[in-house]
Amino acid sequence: MNQMCVATYRCYDDKADFDKKALSIAVGLTVGSWTDLPEAKKAEMEKHLGKVVSVSVHEPAGAAPGERYADLKIAYPDLNYSRDLPALLVTVFGKLSMDGKIKLMDLQFSDEFLSAFPGPKFGVQGIRDLLGVHDRPLLMSIFKSVVGHDLVNLQEQFYQQALGGVDLIKDDEILFENPLTPIDKRVEVCMEAARRAQEQTGQKLLYAVNVTGPTSGLAAQAKKAIAAGANAILFNVLSYGFDALHELSKDPEISVPIAAHPAMAGAIYPSPHYGIAAPLLLGKLMRVAGADLSLFPSPYGSVVMPKEENLAVKAALLDPSLPVRTSFPVPSAGIHPGIVPLILKDFGQEVVVNAGGGIHGHPMGTAAGGQAFREAMRAVAAGETLQDAAARHEALRIATELWGIKQ
Amino acid sequence: MNQMCVATYRCYDDKADFDKKALSIAVGLTVGSWTDLPEAKKAEMEKHLGKVVSVSVHEPAGAAPGERYADLKIAYPDLNYSRDLPALLVTVFGKLSMDGKIKLMDLQFSDEFLSAFPGPKFGVQGIRDLLGVHDRPLLMSIFKSVVGHDLVNLQEQFYQQALGGVDLIKDDEILFENPLTPIDKRVEVCMEAARRAQEQTGQKLLYAVNVTGPTSGLAAQAKKAIAAGANAILFNVLSYGFDALHELSKDPEISVPIAAHPAMAGAIYPSPHYGIAAPLLLGKLMRVAGADLSLFPSPYGSVVMPKEENLAVKAALLDPSLPVRTSFPVPSAGIHPGIVPLILKDFGQEVVVNAGGGIHGHPMGTAAGGQAFREAMRAVAAGETLQDAAARHEALRIATELWGIKQ
Numbered sequence: 001m002n003q004m005c006v007a008t009y010r011c012y013d014d015k016a017d018f019d020k021k022a023l024s025i026a027v028g029l030t031v032g033s034w035t036d037l038p039e040a041k042k043a044e045m046e047k048h049l050g051k052v053v054s055v056s057v058h059e060p061a062g063a064a065p066g067e068r069y070a071d072l073k074i075a076y077p078d079l080n081y082s083r084d085l086p087a088l089l090v091t092v093f094g095k096l097s098m099d100g101k102i103k104l105m106d107l108q109f110s111d112e113f114l115s116a117f118p119g120p121k122f123g124v125q126g127i128r129d130l131l132g133v134h135d136r137p138l139l140m141s142i143f144k145s146v147v148g149h150d151l152v153n154l155q156e157q158f159y160q161q162a163l164g165g166v167d168l169i170k171d172d173e174i175l176f177e178n179p180l181t182p183i184d185k186r187v188e189v190c191m192e193a194a195r196r197a198q199e200q201t202g203q204k205l206l207y208a209v210n211v212t213g214p215t216s217g218l219a220a221q222a223k224k225a226i227a228a229g230a231n232a233i234l235f236n237v238l239s240y241g242f243d244a245l246h247e248l249s250k251d252p253e254i255s256v257p258i259a260a261h262p263a264m265a266g267a268i269y270p271s272p273h274y275g276i277a278a279p280l281l282l283g284k285l286m287r288v289a290g291a292d293l294s295l296f297p298s299p300y301g302s303v304v305m306p307k308e309e310n311l312a313v314k315a316a317l318l319d320p321s322l323p324v325r326t327s328f329p330v331p332s333a334g335i336h337p338g339i340v341p342l343i344l345k346d347f348g349q350e351v352v353v354n355a356g357g358g359i360h361g362h363p364m365g366t367a368a369g370g371q372a373f374r375e376a377m378r379a380v381a382a383g384e385t386l387q388d389a390a391a392r393h394e395a396l397r398i399a400t401e402l403w404g405i406k407q
Numbered sequence: 408m409n410q411m412c413v414a415t416y417r418c419y420d421d422k423a424d425f426d427k428k429a430l431s432i433a434v435g436l437t438v439g440s441w442t443d444l445p446e447a448k449k450a451e452m453e454k455h456l457g458k459v460v461s462v463s464v465h466e467p468a469g470a471a472p473g474e475r476y477a478d479l480k481i482a483y484p485d486l487n488y489s490r491d492l493p494a495l496l497v498t499v500f501g502k503l504s505m506d507g508k509i510k511l512m513d514l515q516f517s518d519e520f521l522s523a524f525p526g527p528k529f530g531v532q533g534i535r536d537l538l539g540v541h542d543r544p545l546l547m548s549i550f551k552s553v554v555g556h557d558l559v560n561l562q563e564q565f566y567q568q569a570l571g572g573v574d575l576i577k578d579d580e581i582l583f584e585n586p587l588t589p590i591d592k593r594v595e596v597c598m599e600a601a602r603r604a605q606e607q608t609g610q611k612l613l614y615a616v617n618v619t620g621p622t623s624g625l626a627a628q629a630k631k632a633i634a635a636g637a638n639a640i641l642f643n644v645l646s647y648g649f650d651a652l653h654e655l656s657k658d659p660e661i662s663v664p665i666a667a668h669p670a671m672a673g674a675i676y677p678s679p680h681y682g683i684a685a686p687l688l689l690g691k692l693m694r695v696a697g698a699d700l701s702l703f704p705s706p707y708g709s710v711v712m713p714k715e716e717n718l719a720v721k722a723a724l725l726d727p728s729l730p731v732r733t734s735f736p737v738p739s740a741g742i743h744p745g746i747v748p749l750i751l752k753d754f755g756q757e758v759v760v761n762a763g764g765g766i767h768g769h770p771m772g773t774a775a776g777g778q779a780f781r782e783a784m785r786a787v788a789a790g791e792t793l794q795d796a797a798a799r800h801e802a803l804r805i806a807t808e809l810w811g812i813k814q
Contacts, residue, residue: 032552
């Protein structure tokens with residue numbers, strides 16, 4: 001049986017015959033030409049021919065110039081590409097990406113294509129199992145500043161974060177291999193701080209260390225970090241391509257969760273006319289390529305993504321119809337304890353609350369910053385208002401006085 | 408001495424204080440915070456601090472909403488990132504890419520950073536030396552259709568193209584590793600056709616075979632092709648990242664020119680508000696990462712790029728101030744023999760004229776299609792009009808009757 005992957009495009013054009021355009025894509029990006037082929041050749045090539053699945057034109061009465069668009073769905077036979085994401089993406093959006101105002105909105109993978117993708121090694125459930133936390137959202141924090149700091153400083157930053165009761169700590173994505181804090185030394189001192197903090201908090205945590213450098217050395221870099229004790233990695237996926245994530249993820253020796261950072265994603269998803277839609281770029285593709293956690297801009301901060309798009313990213317990461325493990329959504333930026341009720345309303349339980357300034361900026365210090373978040377999460381779970389909880393919890397009270405409460 | 412790379416951004420905002428924004432980028436993407444640091448710490452961190460080079464606000468009187476923008480130049484200390492393009496790109500445009508309407512327009516590399524990049528192994532001069540052609544633009548052709556075709560068919564397509572006197576033949580970028588035409592077999596039959604054609608034309612040619620598949624297998628795939636006789640490779644750079652190109656290019660065993668295909672580039676360069684400008688994406692970055700030839704959409708066809716942007720891509724590929732070899736500009740799409748005078752006017756001699764339909768669509772066949780191009784190129788070099796040349800050359804006459812002449 002000839003399986004196909006289906007691409008959905010949004011294509012803006014004031015005048016185009018969208019049916020004709022869809023047909024020209026289906027033919028042009030597969031067999032090249034069709035109507036002028038001899039019948040015998042057609043019979044032979046039929047199995048390679050793309051198919052127009054649907055064309056849905058949006059042309060409101062009185063549409064202003066620039067507002068007319070169509071959603072085109074085109075199916076591409078699996079026979080035409082190898083079982084890797086670069087091949088599929090180049091097939092469906094290689095040349096086509098440069099053909100006017102057209103944005104890749106979604107991809108539906110065939111079972112056959114998907115069978116090459118084990119997906120996240122841990123996913124939501126696996127990360128919960130590692131941490132032993134099953135009854136609440138998770139809390140992640142990021143370093144306050146890393147560039148130019150030494151091991152002693154990073155270790156102390158780590159320790160204070162860990163004391164606050166966070167479940168995950170991630171490197172800054174701009175911390176590369178460097179002489180002050182090389183990856184193996186950084187992992188050693190931070191994991192030592194994690195052990196010290198655990199004696200006080202009784203709580204496990206994951207440290208996602210940033211794996212960087214030459215493409216061919218990424219796996220070795222990850223393994224070096226793991227040998228030094230790393231129990232998670234952070235990866236700037238889009239500067240290396242989805243296949244690099246896929247290869248790290250399916251490597252049996254890389255036996256820790258991978259957090260996908262969205263660095264560079266803003267070059268690709270925000271335009272209405274060009275690029276790849278966020279739910280596909282930061283949702284479905286990250287998950288299929290093996291991200292256990294996917295970070296993306298929250299709708300709450302200065303680096304914003306519209307809430308509808310944000311929830312669509314989340315939905316793609318958790319969609320039960322995809323036969324790979326789910327990935328933890330990590331909406332990031334602009335998060336403080338007073339936003340916790342809103343995040344949990346928007347995202348539910350399966351979310352990682354990720355904070356930087358909202359933890360380090362706490363007037364009582366970093367550890368108190370984490371504790372304020374944990375208390376806010378506890379309050380929401382118990383059906384309490386933050387106001388009530390804050391009245392009994394000093395760190396939360398001070399945080400909400402500083403940053404306010406949104407719910 | 409502390410060297411820095413400088414990023415230029417175009418940032419649209421109707422109200423922003425652009426000086427403040429520039430400062431927040433320079434600090435935020437390097438040391439994280441500055442004004443609240445103790446003086447002793449400042450002295451220590453100074454060498455890691457980003458610097459605002461310039462802020463140039465464009466705010467024409469009576470500007471409509473959405474028209475106000477500024478060009479910001481920010482310098483980033485080399486100390487902060489490793490000597491690879493993912494690290495530099497994530498530093499200057501990782502998180503920032505998601506921060507409103509901001510587009511990365513240019514990067515100036517420090518000497519120190521550039522020293523890690525040997526650039527193209529052949530470049531314009533090296534490719535001319537390989538072909539023994541120094542006095543005219545080059546001619547490239549692409550297969551008519553490849554998906555679903557067998558070795559016999561590809562070989563015959565190749566032979567007809569070669570007979571037309573083209574200098575380079577490139578695979579279609581959507582031809583991946585497949586059972587009908589695996590890379591080594593494809594190279595063998597096509598290079599055999601090249602030898603047969605050379606007996607008739609007396610002319611060398613390069614066959615750029617498409618290197619695809621898993622990231623960790625790219626170098627092996629390229630070497631397999633070279634072992635089978637390939638004398639050039641084609642690479643879909645943007646689906647793997649610039650570092651993958653860099654690694655292929657600097658590998659001493661990959662001893663053939665690399666043609667960079669712009670597949671997926673339309674997801675990144677066309678928006679005025681987001682992404683990476685084409686002259687940087689398809690010009691400077693491709694060259695620094697080691698592309699001997701860089702393909703990009705011509706201003707002549709249906710897949711268009713404005714001519715000003717097109718010439719800026721060309722300028723970046725040929726810019727003599729960059730201390731690496733120059734890369735051949737390959738403007739592609741919508742090219743027929745009647746456009747040759749215009750291409751050569753726009754691009755000069757250092758260009759590869761790249762045609763698909765303009766060769767295969769010739770009424771006298773593919774070989775005549777190539778010959779019409781070569782005759783058009785000869786005429787322009789001799790200062791003849793195409794009309795005069797066509798009067799004496801049947802293939803050119805028929806091509807110009809079919810497609811017309813632009814000059």
